[in-house]
Amino acid sequence: MKHNIFYAIAALALLSPAAVQAQRVQPLPDEVTEIRIEGRQSLRVVSGDENRIETNSDKDNIARVRNGRMNIGNDAGDIVLRLAPGRSMTFRVEDYAVIEFNGSFANRDNLTVETEDYAQATFVGDTTDTVRAVTLVLRADDFSRITSDVILKHYNYELSASDFSRIVLTGMDLMESSEANNWGELMLSTHINDKGKVYRGRMTCGGILLKTDNPKDDDIASRVEVDATDRAVDLARDMASALKTTTGKRNRHPWDTEIDFAWGWNNWGDQIGSGFSSVDGAAGVNTTFHNIQLAINVPVINVSGFALKAGVGLEWNRFVFNTPEVLFDPTVDPMAFVAGTWGAGVANSYLKTCHVTVPVKLEFGNPDKWHFSLTALPGLNWTGKNSGLRRRYNEVEAVMNEHTDKDRSVNRYLNPYMLDVRAAVQYNCMGVYLQVSTLSAFKNGCQDLFPIKFGIIL
Numbered sequence: 001m002k003h004n005i006f007y008a009i010a011a012l013a014l015l016s017p018a019a020v021q022a023q024r025v026q027p028l029p030d031e032v033t034e035i036r037i038e039g040r041q042s043l044r045v046v047s048g049d050e051n052r053i054e055t056n057s058d059k060d061n062i063a064r065v066r067n068g069r070m071n072i073g074n075d076a077g078d079i080v081l082r083l084a085p086g087r088s089m090t091f092r093v094e095d096y097a098v099i100e101f102n103g104s105f106a107n108r109d110n111l112t113v114e115t116e117d118y119a120q121a122t123f124v125g126d127t128t129d130t131v132r133a134v135t136l137v138l139r140a141d142d143f144s145r146i147t148s149d150v151i152l153k154h155y156n157y158e159l160s161a162s163d164f165s166r167i168v169l170t171g172m173d174l175m176e177s178s179e180a181n182n183w184g185e186l187m188l189s190t191h192i193n194d195k196g197k198v199y200r201g202r203m204t205c206g207g208i209l210l211k212t213d214n215p216k217d218d219d220i221a222s223r224v225e226v227d228a229t230d231r232a233v234d235l236a237r238d239m240a241s242a243l244k245t246t247t248g249k250r251n252r253h254p255w256d257t258e259i260d261f262a263w264g265w266n267n268w269g270d271q272i273g274s275g276f277s278s279v280d281g282a283a284g285v286n287t288t289f290h291n292i293q294l295a296i297n298v299p300v301i302n303v304s305g306f307a308l309k310a311g312v313g314l315e316w317n318r319f320v321f322n323t324p325e326v327l328f329d330p331t332v333d334p335m336a337f338v339a340g341t342w343g344a345g346v347a348n349s350y351l352k353t354c355h356v357t358v359p360v361k362l363e364f365g366n367p368d369k370w371h372f373s374l375t376a377l378p379g380l381n382w383t384g385k386n387s388g389l390r391r392r393y394n395e396v397e398a399v400m401n402e403h404t405d406k407d408r409s410v411n412r413y414l415n416p417y418m419l420d421v422r423a424a425v426q427y428n429c430m431g432v433y434l435q436v437s438t439l440s441a442f443k444n445g446c447q448d449l450f451p452i453k454f455g456i457i458l
Helices: 002-015 220-242 409-413
Strands: 024-027 034-037 042-047 052-055 063-066 069-072 079-083 089-093 098-102 105-115 120-124 130-140 145-162 166-174 188-193 197-199 201-205 208-213 258-269 288-303 306-320 326-329 336-339 347-357 360-365 370-381 388-393 403-407 417-427 430-437 450-457
Touching: 034 042, 089 098, 089 120, 105 120, 105 145, 130 166, 145 197, 166 220, 188 197, 220 288, 258 306, 258 430, 288 347, 288 450, 306 450, 326 388, 326 409, 388 409, 417 450
Parallel strands: 034 069, 034 089, 042 079, 042 098, 089 105, 098 120, 105 130, 120 145, 130 145, 145 166, 145 188, 166 197, 166 201
Antiparallel strands: 024 052, 052 079, 063 069, 201 208, 258 288, 258 450, 288 306, 306 347, 306 360, 326 336, 347 370, 347 388, 360 370, 370 417, 388 403, 417 430, 430 450
């Protein structure tokens, strides 16, 4: 009887999930200097005595190694990377993938983390944990996020955020040269482009506080913009995860809540739809790649072949003048832009605008294939420190230093209202758009300037 009970327990143990899913271990070859994670894959990185990956997945080809790079694709299961001290590594995280660094990591010559396309990288822990690297490189692009709850200790660093991406750190500590192997000339650089944001947190040198750099230090308009972008990114990630059912087919509601992201060129003309020909005089602008739009649209009517959507969004424009130095003169009739005295090579001028929009969108066709949309874009002008006329002057010997004049007096003459109409043709999620303004960019009594915008929409 005792033997029968023993055999039964042994059989149950063999049939248990823990026994069926034995842990698989794969060494990380010495030639691998880069790990790429893509799809909706996740990777957890922890400190270890040797370099290897661990997983309970029964799938083949979990990680492929080629030309010094390890690729971890979609649906590879839960993977843990144990990273030994001293191993330099570059991590590239793409397409909604997630990487998580847990706890403290000993010093290494180089640690590079690059994210793009809604990917996320997180250093998890608290301020008693440290990640040490002689050269620390963090780059975020295309609505991605890099965040850290631990202290990042470095000798050199490069931080870069672009296209609505964010880097938010708890703190950075500059190591003394004796802590950094192979240390050379100190290089500290931060690059921000196209609505990117970088917050370095508590910045110290050898533990001595130098300054702080936190989101709460931004003005109200920037905090609202950052919060709106965060919500849009979270919604995009949720949508991407729930876009299709497990069978790979769409659910019975063909049109999803969506994020429209458009970027392209702009210009303006003196009549509706005439923007391609621009205008004469000081108000003439170049056709430049300076129209950016972001909106969330929710289906109100959702049937096969047709949808009516409503949403909320933001639109940013920069109109770059042909005339080097441009002023706005409210004393002429009509009030208009006039040329200044500085010429080419010394000055250049542009007008920045921002609008809060309430899109009302009609869509026709197949959302997975070709479809067409027509969108009404009423909106309100959002004036603030990021709008107005800018004049950038180059250094002229014995006359002036390089600087930028921020002339916000023109904001009072901008039209408080916006009413655009946008047509777009898309295949799946990518397409092109043409957008025409039915209202002048400026109030009555000012020169009529009707913007036109066109470009790529996702």
